[in-house]
Amino acid sequence: MRFFPLIPVLAFAIFCSFPLILGQQPYIGLGTTACPRRGNPHSIRGYTCNGVNRSCQAYLTFRSQPIYNSVNTISALLGAEPSKLAEINQVSRNATFETNRLVIVPVNCSCAGEYYQSNTSYVVQNADTLFLIANNTFEGLSTCQALENQNELPRGDLFSGTRLAIPLRCACPTINQTEKGVKYLLSYLVTWDDSVSVISERFGVYTNSTLDANTLSYTSTIYPFTTILVPLQGPPSISGTAEPPPSPSPPSTPFSPSGGNSNKTWVYVVIGVVGGIALISSLAAIIFCRVYSKDKKKDVPVIVSQSQSQSQSFEAIEKPKGKILLDGESEELSEILSSIGKSLKVYSFKELRKATEDFSPSFWIKGSVYRGVINGDLAAIKKTEGDVSKEIELLNKVNHSNVIRLSGVSFNKGHWYLVYEYSANGSLSDWIYSSNIDDKFLNWAQRMQIALDVATGLDYLHSFTCPPYIHKDLKSNNILLDSYFRAKISNFSLARSVEGEEDQFPMTRHIIGTKGYMAPEYLEHGVVSTKLDVYAFGILMMEMLTGKEVAAFYTEEKVNLSDFLSAILDEESDQERLGDFMDPSLHGNYPTELVKFVVRLILNCIDKDPVNRPALHEILTFLSRTLESSLTWETSMNISANQSLCSRSS
Numbered sequence: 098m099r100f101f102p103l104i105p106v107l108a109f110a111i112f113c114s115f116p117l118i119l120g121q122q123p124y125i126g127l128g129t130t131a132c133p134r135r136g137n138p139h140s141i142r143g144y145t146c147n148g149v150n151r152s153c154q155a156y157l158t159f160r161s162q163p164i165y166n167s168v169n170t171i172s173a174l175l176g177a178e179p180s181k182l183a184e185i186n187q188v189s190r191n192a193t194f195e196t197n198r199l200v201i202v203p204v205n206c207s208c209a210g211e212y213y214q215s216n217t218s219y220v221v222q223n224a225d226t227l228f229l230i231a232n233n234t235f236e237g238l239s240t241c242q243a244l245e246n247q248n249e250l251p252r253g254d255l256f257s258g259t260r261l262a263i264p265l266r267c268a269c270p271t272i273n274q275t276e277k278g279v280k281y282l283l284s285y286l287v288t289w290d291d292s293v294s295v296i297s298e299r300f301g302v303y304t305n306s307t308l309d310a311n312t313l314s315y316t317s318t319i320y321p322f323t324t325i326l327v328p329l330q331g332p333p334s335i336s337g338t339a340e341p342p343p344s345p346s347p348p349s350t351p352f353s354p355s356g357g358n359s360n361k362t363w364v365y366v367v368i369g370v371v372g373g374i375a376l377i378s379s380l381a382a383i384i385f386c387r388v389y390s391k392d393k394k395k396d397v398p399v400i401v402s403q404s405q406s407q408s409q410s411f412e413a414i415e416k417p418k419g420k421i422l423l424d425g426e427s428e429e430l431s432e433i434l435s436s437i438g439k440s441l442k443v444y445s446f447k448e449l450r451k452a453t454e455d456f457s458p459s460f461w462i463k464g465s466v467y468r469g470v471i472n473g474d475l476a477a478i479k480k481t482e483g484d485v486s487k488e489i490e491l492l493n494k495v496n497h498s499n500v501i502r503l504s505g506v507s508f509n510k511g512h513w514y515l516v517y518e519y520s521a522n523g524s525l526s527d528w529i530y531s532s533n534i535d536d537k538f539l540n541w542a543q544r545m546q547i548a549l550d551v552a553t554g555l556d557y558l559h560s561f562t563c564p565p566y567i568h569k570d571l572k573s574n575n576i577l578l579d580s581y582f583r584a585k586i587s588n589f590s591l592a593r594s595v596e597g598e599e600d601q602f603p604m605t606r607h608i609i610g611t612k613g614y615m616a617p618e619y620l621e622h623g624v625v626s627t628k629l630d631v632y633a634f635g636i637l638m639m640e641m642l643t644g645k646e647v648a649a650f651y652t653e654e655k656v657n658l659s660d661f662l663s664a665i666l667d668e669e670s671d672q673e674r675l676g677d678f679m680d681p682s683l684h685g686n687y688p689t690e691l692v693k694f695v696v697r698l699i700l701n702c703i704d705k706d707p708v709n710r711p712a713l714h715e716i717l718t719f720l721s722r723t724l725e726s727s728l729t730w731e732t733s734m735n736i737s738a739n740q741s742l743c744s745r746s747s
């Protein structure tokens with residue numbers, strides 16, 4: 098049975114080398130907000146000029162925000178004609194929009210060199226940075242790379258008062274789209290909790306054609322403040338701008354004050370209808386899921402948006418049927434609390450509120466995780482629902498420097514709060530995806546150290562706890578880095594002991610984990626073993642080498658990941674292939690031979706047959722030798738660098 102197209106392919110390699118052959122435009126995720134000057138500029142600068150026409154009418158979206166919240170100011174900012182903007186949004190010329198209202202902006206889009214763009218300009222203000230301009234002012238309609246490309250910015254300095262040329266991300270339909278009746282492309286700004294299916298529905302287009310337009314697959318992730326293209330057969334309908342959750346808008350001016358009553362009623366009708374449809378479809382979805390829970394989810398285009406939030410586990414239909422604790426169920430509560438060992442502190446909710454200044458946004462880390470100060474020490478506090486007994490039980494039992502330490506718990510109003518040791522450098526995912534917004538960078542030896550740390554932690558779980566545990570959701574989001582960049586495995590919400598798994602959970606019913614990291618035998622037959630973690634570890638190492646999320650390796654095309662990796666090893670002469678594979682932010686600073694060894698290890702880890710995958714203690718031995726050689730290599734590089742400096746200066 099197929100759950101989703103398990104067809105890994107090095108999508109990015111193809112995007113990079115031949116952006117045209119895929120026809121439509123690749124979605125590049127967080128790349129659009131990647132500001133450090135490195136990485137691959139393709140499509141980050143704009144959508145490729147591959148349409149039928151070199152210029153066309155296109156549409157952008159923009160969320161009104163003060164001061165850009167009126168027909169005039171938005172038109173001026175985005176270089177649109179105010180009369181056309183007013184017309185398509187069905188407001189008067191002097192209208193202002195409520196904050197966060199999605200405004201449709203008609204623009205002329207044309208090729209400038211390789212990329213499509215719509216031109217506008219912007220005068221730099223105090224304290225502006227390219228990132229602030231691209232992400233905050235233009236909300237992701239432009240990118241740092243595009244701005245740098247079109248403006249002479251010696252050393253990237255910005256001076257207030259300078260007028261910058263701003264290329265906005267737009268595109269014209271390709272021949273394939275035109276053949277399907279697509280007339281316009283709308284650059285839609287993704288926001289929190291958006292999914293491709295919701296966006297498509299809002300503009301009345303098929304989800305599959307939106308996915309196609311962005312070379313996305315059902316398994317892809319989309320991120321806030323990036324653009325995706327919505328292929329339209331006619332001018333965008335204003336109903337697409339009503340936000341899906343029906344919030345009966347406050348009596349204050351939904352449109353212009355001059356809009357009149359009839360206009361307002363019309364808005365309410367739209368909101369009502371859209372809201373009703375959303376409500377009905379979500380109800381239908383719930384019912385569908387209940388009824389077809391045994392059927393797998395190949396038709397559910399779940400696309401999580403919360404950028405790397407803690408909750409990215411892809412959950413297939415059913416959660417484990419643990420005890421869901423509610424306030425009243427104090428018996429179960431005390432049962433769990435009493436099972437908590439003495440080593441674990443039970444905090445009162447008041448203490449946690451104090452530690453986080455009442456969960457104030459300035460203490461927020463990501464997802465439902467907050468930073469807190471308890472007795473002068475930093476801690477990470479995770480709010481969670483559902484059954485935490487397994488995680489508590491496990492973490493209470495283990496004590497290892499490569500496994501996150503749980504120091505306490507608290508319970509309030511149906512939510513558990515788990516208090517963990519604090520990891521100063523956040524999650525590994527923030528560091529390895531080269532398209533990240535901050536200039537975070539790990540060198541080769543650091544990456545190997547982290548791999549070794551993770552392997553050590555996993556080996557401990559597999560071999561030295563009793564009963565042995567399987568993490569089941571190993572991924573870069575769940576690896577935390579302390580201030581010395583030593584890694585700790587976290588998020589044990591899916592971890593299970595090896596024994597007792599089968600009787601509690603019938604096989605194949607609970608496919609839970611994260612796409613791309615899940616081993617084939619688990620997806621296909623629900624087989625659970627420690628080799629699941631080995632597979633995920635292989636994928637994790639691949640991400641660390643390439644600086645790409647595993648999601649980027651999935652497209653519709655049938656290319657096998659193992660074949661791809663083997664190809665890197667086979668073509669001994671072709672260094673370029675390895676160069677394309679490796680994280681560009683490493684700038685070639687890695688020991689090629691060691692890299693090939695690690696690639697070989699990855700190949701073994703992701704072997705289709707779990708029996709052929711190495712055990713963690715074997716991986717451990719291998720990686721400690723690799724790290725040793727890497728450190729030697731690093732030292733030799735430094736020495737030669739110093740020598741060349743000396744010889745130059747003398």
Ligand SMILES: *[C@@H]1O[C@H](CO)[C@@H](O)[C@H](O)[C@H]1NC(C)=O
Binds near residue numbers: 119120271273
């Ligand atoms: C159009 O689609 C065909 C097959 O579906 C594909 O081979 C071709 O590359 C696409 N061309 C463009 C420009 O999108």
Ligand SMILES: *[C@@H]1O[C@H](CO)[C@@H](O)[C@H](O)[C@H]1NC(C)=O
Binds near residue numbers: 269
């Ligand atoms: C391309 O240009 C032609 C002629 O100007 C026009 O008729 C056609 O609609 C355009 N196609 C698209 C997809 O914009």
Ligand SMILES: *[C@@H]1O[C@H](CO)[C@@H](O)[C@H](O)[C@H]1NC(C)=O
Binds near residue numbers: 176177178204
């Ligand atoms: C867009 O193109 C049309 C026709 O080519 C032109 O009349 C109009 O002024 C252009 N709009 C902008 C904002 O440049």
Ligand SMILES: *[C@@H]1O[C@H](CO)[C@@H](O)[C@H](O)[C@H]1NC(C)=O
Binds near residue numbers: 189190192354355
């Ligand atoms: C908007 O313009 C219309 C005429 O176009 C005018 O009647 C109305 O008073 C104006 N509203 C505001 C708030 O300026």
Ligand SMILES: *[C@@H]1O[C@H](CO)[C@@H](O)[C@H](O)[C@H]1NC(C)=O
Binds near residue numbers: 207208210215216247
């Ligand atoms: C937009 O700006 C680019 C770069 O300055 C220029 O090459 C292009 O011709 C401009 N496009 C239009 C339609 O003015």
Ligand SMILES: *[C@@H]1O[C@H](CO)[C@@H](O)[C@H](O)[C@H]1NC(C)=O
Binds near residue numbers: 236237322
């Ligand atoms: C990007 O801009 C949006 C507003 O457009 C803002 O809410 C968000 O926090 C910004 N992202 C970062 C990382 O600053």
Ligand SMILES: *[C@@H]1O[C@H](CO)[C@@H](O)[C@H](O)[C@H]1NC(C)=O
Binds near residue numbers: 305306309
């Ligand atoms: C999307 O699905 C619909 C029917 O579900 C089909 O008619 C259409 O051809 C599909 N479009 C693409 C681009 O695959």
